Structure formats: structure tokens, C-alpha cells
Amino acid sequence: MSVAGKARKVTTHTLLEMKASGEKITMLTAYDYSLAKIVDGGGVDVILVGDSASNVMAGNDTTIPITLDHMIYHAQCVVRAVDRALIVVDMPFGSYQGDSKEALSSAIRIMKESDAHAVKLEGGSEVVESVERILSAGIPVMGHLGLTPQSIYKFGTYTVRAKEEEEAAKLIEDSKLLEQAGCFSIVYEKIPAGLAAKASKILTIPTIGIGAGPDCDGQVLVLHDLLGITHEFNPRFLRRYMQLYDEITGAVQNYVSDVRSGDFPNEDESY
Ligand code: KIV
Numbered sequence: 001m002s003v004a005g006k007a008r009k010v011t012t013h014t015l016l017e018m019k020a021s022g023e024k025i026t027m028l029t030a031y032d033y034s035l036a037k038i039v040d041g042g043g044v045d046v047i048l049v050g051d052s053a054s055n056v057m058a059g060n061d062t063t064i065p066i067t068l069d070h071m072i073y074h075a076q077c078v079v080r081a082v083d084r085a086l087i088v089v090d091m092p093f094g095s096y097q098g099d100s101k102e103a104l105s106s107a108i109r110i111m112k113e114s115d116a117h118a119v120k121l122e123g124g125s126e127v128v129e130s131v132e133r134i135l136s137a138g139i140p141v142m143g144h145l146g147l148t149p150q151s152i153y154k155f156g157t158y159t160v161r162a163k164e165e166e167e168a169a170k171l172i173e174d175s176k177l178l179e180q181a182g183c184f185s186i187v188y189e190k191i192p193a194g195l196a197a198k199a200s201k202i203l204t205i206p207t208i209g210i211g212a213g214p215d216c217d218g219q220v221l222v223l224h225d226l227l228g229i230t231h232e233f234n235p236r237f238l239r240r241y242m243q244l245y246d247e248i249t250g251a252v253q254n255y256v257s258d259v260r261s262g263d264f265p266n267e268d269e270s271y
Contacts, residue, residue, distance in 0.1 A: 015045070056222065145178075221238065
């Protein structure tokens with residue numbers, strides 16, 4: 001807390017300072033007002049309005065179908081809730097690949113219509129022109145390398161990436177390219193811990209890992225996984241802090257039983 005008693009807001013510069021001083025960065029996803037308020041109040045540094053909303057919120061098998069309009073809607077809900085955290089919004093599949101002009105207009109729409117603070121996009125050398133163009137408009141960009149779920153049909157599986165030397169070398173080169181282009185941070189998803197540690201040492205910008213071991217400068221998880229709402233998703237990297245699927249099921253079953261038995265509402269709960 002600052003002297004004025006208000007929580008200090010996290011900026012992209014805060015994250016760079018945190019890396020420099022060895023302070024770990026925390027990032028979680030949120031897609032709606034109510035949970036974003038809890039996550040921000042819990043003290044997380046970065047809230048990612050992830051395109052994992054496609055799976056978690058909309059029930060799609062992949063992140064491919066989510067649209068720019070959907071992402072802007074989720075970002076607007078999150079922005080209304082948050083006082084302290086830096087809010088980063090995923091650019092959805094098809095809104096930035098291949099055409100840097102379109103990438104810039106997509107990023108501008110996200111920033112203008114949601115009031116979020118930064119965008120994230122997947123890929124290295126293939127998207128560096130888009131990254132540079134977005135940055136030229138003063139919009140902060142977070143990179144995302146390793147397992148990039150928007151390319152699932154190219155990879156074919158969600159297994160660990162960059163285990164082979166060639167792919168590991170490309171990841172290091174792409175990381176340097178993104179840093180040189182001006183990205184303020186890079187997410188590493190599902191890569192060997194040793195590779196993430198090596199890349200995090202080389203870069204001056206912070207790395208945020210998901211399934212990338214303990215030596216990234218920060219960690220990110222999908223909130224619904226951490227809370228145990230998505231109970232069928234069990235990757236090795238996931239630590240569940242709650243089992244909400246079971247808790248919520250129990251609460252719903254108790255409600256159903258109370259209504260059916262006439263126990264709810266009782267006299268105190270009536271006017
Ligand atoms: O969309 C998302 O939730 C993400 C995280 C897995 C980093 O990109």
C-alpha cells in the first residue's frame with residue numbers, strides 16, 4: 001500500500017523491476033467481473049483475459065473459435081473489477097496472424113473498447129512484424145512461446161514443446177527477437193524447465209511460465225484449473241488449490257434436496 005492508503009497499480013515497468021530484484025511475478029486468468037474482483041483482491045500482479053475463455057467459458061475444445069468481440073466483452077467485464085493488477089488480453093486466433101495492419105487494428109479495438117493495459121499474442125519470428133506494428137502505436141505486448149494452443153492443429157497434440165535441440169534453439173532465438181522488438185514479457189507454456197531457466201537468464205524482460213518449471217520470473221495458471229472447477233483437466237504442471245467442482249456439486253445437491261423437501265425457504269427466509 002502507498003502512503004495514500006491506495007494499492008499501488010502494477011505496470012509493465014513494475015514487472016521489469018520485479019525481475020531485476022528477483023521478486024516472483026504472479027499471473028492468473030479471469031474472464032468475468034466477480035472472479036476478477038476476487039483475484040485482484042487476492043494480490044495477483046497480472047490478470048490475463050486468456051483466450052482459454054474459449055474452453056473454460058464457452059465449452060469449445062480449442063481456443064480457435066473465440067472471436068475478437070468475445071475477447072473484448074470478457075476484457076470489459078474484468079476491467080470493471082480490477083483496481084491493482086495489470087490486465088493483459090489475449091489476441092484471438094485470426095486477429096493478428098499474417099497481416100500486421102489487421103493486427104494493429106485488432107489491438108487498438110481491444111485497448112479502446114475494453115480499457116485493458118496490454119495484449120498478448122502467440123508466436124515468434126512469424127508474428128514479429130505484427131508485434132512491432134502494435135508496439136509502434138504504444139500498446140504493450142506480451143509474447144507467448146512453447147506450446148501455443150492456437151496452433152494446435154499444426155502440433156497435433158498438447159504435449160511438451162521444444163524437447164529437441166532444434167526447437168529449443170528456435171525458442172531462444174524467438175525470445176531474443178521478441179525482446180528486441182519491445183515485448184515487455186514472454187509466457188513460456190509447457191517447455192522443459194532447463195530450457196525455461198536458460199532463456200530466463202538470457203533475457204532482461206520477465207518470463208512467465210505455465211508448465212515451464214520454477215526458474216521463470218513468474219508463474220501463470222488458468223483460474224478455473226487452480227480452483228478445481230475444470231476437474232477433468234489434470235496436467236502434471238497443475239497444482240489445484242481447491243476442489244470446487246465437488247464443493248459446488250454438493251451445494252447444488254443440498255439446494256435441490258432442501259427445495260424438494262420444503263425445508264427451503266423457511267420462515268426466517270420469507271417476508
Ligand atoms: O489463454 C490462456 O489462458 C493462456 C495461458 C495458458 C497462459 O494463454
